[in-house]
Amino acid sequence: xxxxxxxxxxxxxxxxxxxxxxxxxxxxxxxxxxxxxxxxxxxxxxxxxxxxxxxxxxxxxxxxxxxxxxxxxxxxxxxxxxxxxxxxxxxxxxxxxxxxxxxxxxxxxxxxxxxxxxxxxxxxxxxxxxxxxxxxxxxxxxxxxxxxxxxxxxxxxxxxxxxxxxxxxxxxxxxxxxxxxxxxxxxxxxxxxxxxxxxxxxxxxxxxxxxxxxxxxxxxxxxxxxxxxxxxxxxxxxxxxxxxxxxxxxxxxxxxxxxxxxxxx
Amino acid sequence: xxxxxxxxxxxxxxxxxxxxxxxxxxxxxxxxxxxxxxxxxxxxxxxxxxxxxxxxxxxxxxxxxxxxxxxxxxxxxxxxxxxxxxxxxxxxxxxxxxxxxxxxxxxxxxxxxxxxxxxxxxxxxxxxxxxxxxxxxxxxxxxxxxxxxxxxxxxxxxxxxxxxxxxxxxxxxxxxxxxxxxxxxxxxxxxxxxxxxxxxxxxxxxxxxxxxxxxxxxxxxxxxxxxxxxxxxxxxxxxxxxxxxxxxxxxxxxxxxxxxxxxxxxxxxxxxxxxxxxx
Numbered sequence: 202x203x204x205x206x207x208x209x210x211x212x213x214x215x216x217x218x219x220x221x222x223x224x225x226x227x228x229x230x231x232x233x234x235x236x237x238x239x240x241x242x243x244x245x246x247x248x249x250x251x252x253x254x255x256x257x258x259x260x261x262x263x264x265x266x267x268x269x270x271x272x273x274x275x276x277x278x279x280x281x282x283x284x285x286x287x288x289x290x291x292x293x294x295x296x297x298x299x300x301x302x303x304x305x306x307x308x309x310x311x312x313x314x315x316x317x318x319x320x321x322x323x324x325x326x327x328x329x330x331x332x333x334x335x336x337x338x339x340x341x342x343x344x345x346x347x348x349x350x351x352x353x354x355x356x357x358x359x360x361x362x363x364x365x366x367x368x369x370x371x372x373x374x375x376x377x378x379x380x381x382x383x384x385x386x387x388x389x390x391x392x393x394x395x396x397x398x399x400x401x402x403x404x405x406x407x408x409x410x411x412x413x414x415x416x417x418x419x420x421x422x423x424x425x426x427x428x429x430x431x432x433x434x435x436x437x438x439x440x441x442x443x444x445x446x447x448x449x450x451x452x453x454x455x456x457x458x459x460x461x462x463x464x465x466x
Numbered sequence: 467x468x469x470x471x472x473x474x475x476x477x478x479x480x481x482x483x484x485x486x487x488x489x490x491x492x493x494x495x496x497x498x499x500x501x502x503x504x505x506x507x508x509x510x511x512x513x514x515x516x517x518x519x520x521x522x523x524x525x526x527x528x529x530x531x532x533x534x535x536x537x538x539x540x541x542x543x544x545x546x547x548x549x550x551x552x553x554x555x556x557x558x559x560x561x562x563x564x565x566x567x568x569x570x571x572x573x574x575x576x577x578x579x580x581x582x583x584x585x586x587x588x589x590x591x592x593x594x595x596x597x598x599x600x601x602x603x604x605x606x607x608x609x610x611x612x613x614x615x616x617x618x619x620x621x622x623x624x625x626x627x628x629x630x631x632x633x634x635x636x637x638x639x640x641x642x643x644x645x646x647x648x649x650x651x652x653x654x655x656x657x658x659x660x661x662x663x664x665x666x667x668x669x670x671x672x673x674x675x676x677x678x679x680x681x682x683x684x685x686x687x688x689x690x691x692x693x694x695x696x697x698x699x700x701x702x703x704x705x706x707x708x709x710x711x712x713x714x715x716x717x718x719x720x721x722x723x724x725x726x727x728x729x730x731x732x733x734x735x736x737x738x739x740x741x742x743x744x745x
Binding site: 310426 | 478482485486488489490492493494496497498499500501503504507519558559561562564565566569576578579580581582583584585586587588589590591592593595596597599600606625628629632657678679682683685686687688689693702705706709715718719722725726729733
């Protein structure tokens with residue numbers, strides 16, 4: 202029994218080490234004075250970081266990413282919350298297909314979602330790709346994140362307090378404003394943060410739905426990945442992405458311990 | 467305001483309809499509509515001279531897909547890689563999830579969940595890129611793979627999707643009562659027997675839930691393949707190349723139906739295990 206416990210702990214330790222090793226390599230490398238990706242680095246410098254902060258392409262891409270992320274998150278918050286209320290509070294015909302439909306955009310491979318929307322926009326609807334089409338695509342797969350967070354919270358809080366509020370004479374709107382919404386707030390914030398992080402990191406769907414000549418941060422990295430003279434700046438942007446995407450996850454987990462995965466699954 | 471509120475309160479069906487309307491319009495019409503349109507486009511073709519999509523129904527694209535040896539090889543390779551990645555992740559994730567759920571203290575559990583979850587959200591591209599450099603000729607882990615190719619792809623994809631397997635299995639094991647494991651031990655079962663007869667059957671739906679993600683994400687990947695795959699392609703690359711360079715959207719649509727059909731069959735097959743409730 203003792204050996205099996207030790208083995209399991211070792212497996213966990215090794216697994217986490219493997220998970221974190223590449224991320225540490227990326228972080229270290231952004232300070233690497235050599236321009237080639239070597240491990241472990243021999244000399245360190247802050248030069249790439251200062252160069253990255255004045256790199257127009259990267260900054261422009263960052264701004265596009267933020268716009269897309271904020272807009273997609275806003276849409277996902279509204280639609281995800283509505284769907285969560287409908288599926289958690291009501292039993293109706295077709296409930297299971299509807300919940301499957303919400304999962305589908307992330308359960309199907311990203312390339313399928315990407316090409317389906319690309320085809321719908323260009324061939325069927327005749328809309329030119331731009332920032333708007335990317336936002337629509339991002340919102341589609343962000344809904345599930347908000348949905349999962351809100352559903353978990355609704356399940357945990359039950360309906361007693363709302364009923365009490367109604368018994369005391371409050372209308373539906375008042376109850377929502379003074380009772381339901383305050384209890385949901387942290388779940389909404391967590392869902393919103395995670396939806397933003399998901400949008401911020403998405404590359405496959407973005408490739409197919411963002412207009413030509415536009416770049417989000419992941420697409421900027423991808424476009425510069427194989428250009429040797431850009432390597433140091435790419436390393437810095439990569440390091441920023443690693444750190445930036447971990448913050449919302451940490452915050453979201455602190456805000457709501459509702460779901461183990463943060464609602465992405 | 468009060469009148470509207472009271473009206474809605476008396477009509478739960480109306481409230482439900484209101485709540486469902488927008489999400490269903492978005493996902494049902496826009497997303498399912500797009501998927502349906504994709505399937506329809508798969509039966510069209512492009513004009514050889516102008517490159518424009520020609521609305522003419524034929525099974526030619528599917529015929530090419532099934533009879534051309536290149537595409538058959540790529541399909542089998544893709545499904546094989548996805549299956550292997552799923553198995554590797556399940557084998558690696560289970561002991562990790564078990565230590566988290568059954569051995570760690572409640573405080574350590576919270577920290578470990580965050581520790582596993584955080585890299586899940588760290589940039590996909592950056593992680594794939596890191597593996598490219600680690601597997602390169604003078605990289606730290608170059609001994610793992612002979613250059614870039616199928617092996618490097620499997621390693622990288624297994625790494626990328628591992629947290630997607632750990633978290634559902636962790637959640638499944640967390641729900642498994644300790645008393646069942648203890649009872650099995652009290653009845654004389656050794657560790658392996660308890661694992662095989664008690665733990666595995668009860669956590670199987672969670673493993674399947676994790677496999678949906680590892681399998682689906684591998685099926686559709688083309689970026690990691692481009693970064694570490696060398697010359698060996700997967701279905702995603704064929705789709706991508708036909709949209710971009712070849713400008714043959716109908717054929718890309720045809721190829722994209724393959725992972726969709728595989729996933730839908732897979733989802734239908736695992737429905738009965740209750741895996742979908744574990745998502």
